[in-house]
Amino acid sequence: MNRHHLLALALATFGLSACATLAPDYQRPAAPVPAAWAEAATGERAAADIAWREYFADERLRRVIELALEHNRDLRVAALNIELARAQYRIQRADQFPALGVTASQNAQRVPGELNSSGQSMVSRQYGVSAGIAAWEIDFFGRVRSLRDAALEQYLASEAAHRSARIALVAETATAWLQLAADRERLELARRTLAARRTTVELTQASFEAGAASALELRQTQAEMERARADVADYSASVARAANALALLVGDSLPEALLPASFQLTLTEVATLPAGLPAEVLIRRPDILAAEHRLRAANANIGAARAAFFPRITLTASAGTASAELDGLFDSGSRAWNFLPQLSLPIFEGGRLAANLDVAEVRRDIAVAEYERAIQSAFREVADALAERASLGEAVDAAQRLVAAAQESxxxxxxxxxxxxxxxxxxxxxxxxxxxxEQTLIATRLAEAANRVTLYKVLGGGWQ
Known part of the structure; x- marks a missing residue:
């Protein structure tokens, strides 16, 4: 048997091993959520079709998000997890193919004279060079293929998890940037108020000394000034904390030119994000896709556990030359070959194989529950964001009217x-x-902006 015959045998055996696996037929579980959200919304484009660079109109915010996507450590870990899962899949896939290797060997043996018919000790040597396959499993029952499918699904789950992490990072960065803008506006408002009340105290002090104002009025103005001074201190700390939180998300310090001076709602020119149908929206969310890939992996592992009950066939074969002399390795007649098929059939395992199958099936059931829970959580996130959006518009309008009335008063x-x-x-x-x-108006505008960011995230946008 020469190397060409060996290769032909390996390819033929590989073709025979390309059979269907014993994994259960996969069926996506029905989504355990209502067919529609309570708050309907219409629009021309879905959130998943709008890139975050298009959605966030402020150039400074876009630049900050780009820096976060480039330097954030959590996102870097998610990307490395993809590389890890890809390598593990490649390892598992390689088990489908025979591992061909070349071996060169020398075997020297000394036989004592008393064990030799000639009565004299002898030293025998044997040289060999061969190429062959070592312990390649012929996958008749799909065990290796099931393990490969499970590794592939884990890899795809890690990719989806990375996209989900990108969406979350985009939303968290935008929300932190808006929070910093709102805190800076609160601080500026407190400073203006402090300056105005300090002037009022000075005028009241002069009036008190002239006998035109009472001590109660003076103390009241002083109390209001101190309250404004305390607010300045509190909002200064809030601005620092918001800046630190944004820097942590970005993974580096930010230049002042990229930070908002005040709060301005410049998110998107799209007036309304359409909610769409839950079945269409949720299936596009990367976290839901990741959960489904993990479910598929658990389903494939059942096939591997089932295949373990059946015989396992391995093949070891080699072809080459052998000679007692090193310079005779490639002489005529030195050809040598070895063919060793092996079949192992489990007879008694003490219940280990059955327990492994039970573990695989339970893990599949756990993955189903986790998939359904992910869908329910996603549905609730969208429903909550839609419910808030329905009321925040009126809240902002009411806050604006309240400020106008308070200014006139x-x-x-x-x-x-x-x-x-x-x-x-x-x-x-x-x-x-x-x-x-005025403080209420700032808080309400921030809540509305944060809601638009949240709604964009939960509807599956932001990772492109």
Whole structure:
């Protein structure tokens, strides 16, 4: 048997081994969620079809997201997990093919004289060069193929998990950037308020010394000034924390030119993101795809566990030359070959094979439950975001009207105070109302912006 015959035998055997596996036929579980969300939405383009660079219109925010995608350590770990899963799949796939190798050997043996018919000790040598296959499993029952399929699905799950991590990072970075913008605007508002109240204290102090203002009015203005000073300190710390959180997501410090000076809602020109049908939206989310790939991997492992009950056939074969002299290896008549098929059939394993099959089936059932839970969680995320969107628009409008009314009330109170109609306490109350209304407006606008980011993420957009 020469090397050509050996290769032909290996290819023929490989063709025979390319049979179907014993894994159960895969069927995607039905989505355990309603057919539609309570809050409907219409639009021309789905979130999954809108790239994040298109959705986020502010150039500074786009640059910050790019830096986060480039330097974030968690995302780097997710990318390395893909490389790990790819290598593991390649290892498992390689088991399908025979491993061909070349071996060169020398065997020297000394035989004592008393064990030799000639009565004299002898040294015998044997040289050999061969190429062959070592312990290649012929996969008649699909055990190796099932393990390969499971490794492939794990690799695809890691890729989907990486895309899901990208979506999450894009959303977290945008939300952190908006939070920093809102905190900076709150800080600026507190500083303006502090400056105005410091001026009020100075005027009230002068009036008190002139006998035109009471001690109560002076203390009230001082209290309001100190409250504003405390807010400045609190918001300064909030700005620092928000900047630190953004820097952690990006993985590096950011230049001031990329940071927002104030809060501006410049996310997208798309007026409304369509929610679509749950069955269409959820199946496109990478985290759902990752859960399904893990389910497919668990299903393939059942095939490997079933195949372990059947005989395992391995083949070892080699062809080459052998000679007692090194210079005679390639002489005529030195050809040698070895063919060793081996069959092993499990007879008694103490229940180990059955237990392995039970483990594989239970893990499949766990993967089904995790897949269904992932769908339910995703459905709830979208439903919550849609419910918030339905009310946040009205909340922002109400907050804007509240600020307008508080500004007019403050203007009238200031005029009445100057005319001597109202006391200083009435004016201070109007100032407090206006300050609180402006803070509420900032918080409401931030909530609306964060909701739009969240909705974009949960609808499956952002990873392109």
């Amino acid at each position: 403050h203007r009238l109170s200031a005029a009445r105070r100057q005319a001597g109609v109202d006391s200083l306490l009435v004016l201070l109350d109007a100032q407090r109302t206006l300050y609180a209304a």
